[in-house]
Amino acid sequence: MYDIIIIGAGPAGLTSSIYARQARKSVLILEKESYGGQILKADIVKNYPGFNEISGYEFATRLYNQAKELEPDIKFEEVVEIKNYDDYKEVITNKSVYKAKAVIIASGAKNRKLGLNNEDKLLGKGVSYCSTCDGMFFKDKEVAITGGGNNAVDDALYLSNICKKVYLIYRQKNFKFDSINLSKLKEKENVIFILDTNIIDIIGDEKLESVVVKENSTNKESTLNIDGLFIAIGHIPVSSMCDNIIDTDEKGCIISNEDCTTNIDGIFAAGDVRVKDVRQLTTATSDGTISAINACKYIESKLKKG
Amino acid sequence: MDIVNINNNFDEEVINYKGICIVDFWATWCGPCKMFGPIFEKANEKYDNIKFCKLDVDENYECAKEFGVMSIPCIIIFKDGKEIKRNIGLIGEDELDNLLGDLNV
Numbered sequence: 001m002y003d004i005i006i007i008g009a010g011p012a013g014l015t016s017s018i019y020a021r022q023a024r025k026s027v028l029i030l031e032k033e034s035y036g037g038q039i040l041k042a043d044i045v046k047n048y049p050g051f052n053e054i055s056g057y058e059f060a061t062r063l064y065n066q067a068k069e070l071e072p073d074i075k076f077e078e079v080v081e082i083k084n085y086d087d088y089k090e091v092i093t094n095k096s097v098y099k100a101k102a103v104i105i106a107s108g109a110k111n112r113k114l115g116l117n118n119e120d121k122l123l124g125k126g127v128s129y130c131s132t133c134d135g136m137f138f139k140d141k142e143v144a145i146t147g148g149g150n151n152a153v154d155d156a157l158y159l160s161n162i163c164k165k166v167y168l169i170y171r172q173k174n175f176k177f178d179s180i181n182l183s184k185l186k187e188k189e190n191v192i193f194i195l196d197t198n199i200i201d202i203i204g205d206e207k208l209e210s211v212v213v214k215e216n217s218t219n220k221e222s223t224l225n226i227d228g229l230f231i232a233i234g235h236i237p238v239s240s241m242c243d244n245i246i247d248t249d250e251k252g253c254i255i256s257n258e259d260c261t262t263n264i265d266g267i268f269a270a271g272d273v274r275v276k277d278v279r280q281l282t283t284a285t286s287d288g289t290i291s292a293i294n295a296c297k298y299i300e301s302k303l304k305k306g
Numbered sequence: 307m308d309i310v311n312i313n314n315n316f317d318e319e320v321i322n323y324k325g326i327c328i329v330d331f332w333a334t335w336c337g338p339c340k341m342f343g344p345i346f347e348k349a350n351e352k353y354d355n356i357k358f359c360k361l362d363v364d365e366n367y368e369c370a371k372e373f374g375v376m377s378i379p380c381i382i383i384f385k386d387g388k389e390i391k392r393n394i395g396l397i398g399e400d401e402l403d404n405l406l407g408d409l410n411v
Contacts, residue, residue, distance in 0.1 A: 032398055040341060041338065057341070076400070123377065124377035132335065133377065133378055134376060
């Protein structure tokens with residue numbers, strides 16, 4: 001039996017592991033893919049305290065190595081279910097079953113899809129969810145990016161330095177946040193803002209050819225011929241492995257406060273998987289810290305009760 | 307066998323190869339691709355009957371273009387020089403095992 005099982009090796013989970021190991025708890029980290037999580041897709045991180053700038057990959061790798069030095073067990077397995085018993089929790093993966101006194105769910109979030117026909121079919125054939133991975137394939141070409149948060153704005157700026165023309169399509173009239181990058185983007189001659197507009201169709205057979213957009217206020221439809229479509233409309237939480245016992249909101253986010261507790265004692269939620277207003281690298285590591293400290297407290301309180 | 311780095315010798319290493327060959331299309335600037343590197347290396351040690359190759363899309367842009375690679379990480383599996391399977395996006399050890407296990411080699 002482990003003291004703490006951490007689900008997910010992104011910034012929240014790895015930070016949890018550092019704190020839990022420093023508190024001399026035995027830790028098992030379970031990760032489905034590879035360490036790092038969403039930050040891997042960030043070209044450059046400029047808002048993490050202590051680093052003027054660092055690539056998402058380098059940040060993730062440093063954090064992973066830092067966590068590994070404290071020797072948690074790490075297994076690359078997919079968690080499919082969590083069970084709660086009086087004295088322990090059971091975490092079931094695609095390969096095995098593990099027991100722990102406490103569980104921290106830091107499984108993060110995955111890309112939200114537009115939900116249009118051809119979106120899956122043309123993935124990798126013009127449709128992409130990762131500007132930094134795929135932008136170079138569209139050098140000197142015309143692309144569109146859709147979304148209105150910081151990710152969309154940052155990615156549009158990245159693409160504007162590579163591509164001939166970038167259409168930024170957003171369903172609202174105003175962007176969610178003002179930022180340095182948004183003002184930089186507005187100065188770019190090759191960026192065309194298409195606001196108050198939705199993408200309603202993705203066209204292409206062997207590869208992406210165009211998208212059909214519709215302006216909300218006028219219902220006017222038009223077609224944009226593009227080689228690439230980057231989708232940056234946010235993320236959906238990865239909580240299906242626990243939503244039978246853990247309370248989630250209508251989006252699937254685990255209901256939890258800043259203390260990272262859930263409706264079940266001894267099961268905590270950290271990072272993008274839980275309900276929260278601000279989703280940043282700093283808030284993920286903050287959750288990692290709080291969830292680990294509270295998990296340790298939980299274990300110690302159980303010990304006292306005997 | 308070591309992983310073969312493809313450098314303008316795609317035809318020789320992949321197309322003319324008799325048997326199963328898997329090519330990892332990657333780039334130095336792609337975080338998820340770098341993450342996939344060790345997973346690919348581990349699989350190489352495990353599957354003796356499959357030839358493992360890596361192709362840096364910056365060095366071999368034309369080749370990536372020819373195969374319509376527009377999103378990385380991307381792996382393409384070839385049998386006797388013909389594409390039989392492709393996967394786009396970062397996958398873990400298990401998913402790679404599933405892809406390769408299905409090939410019956």
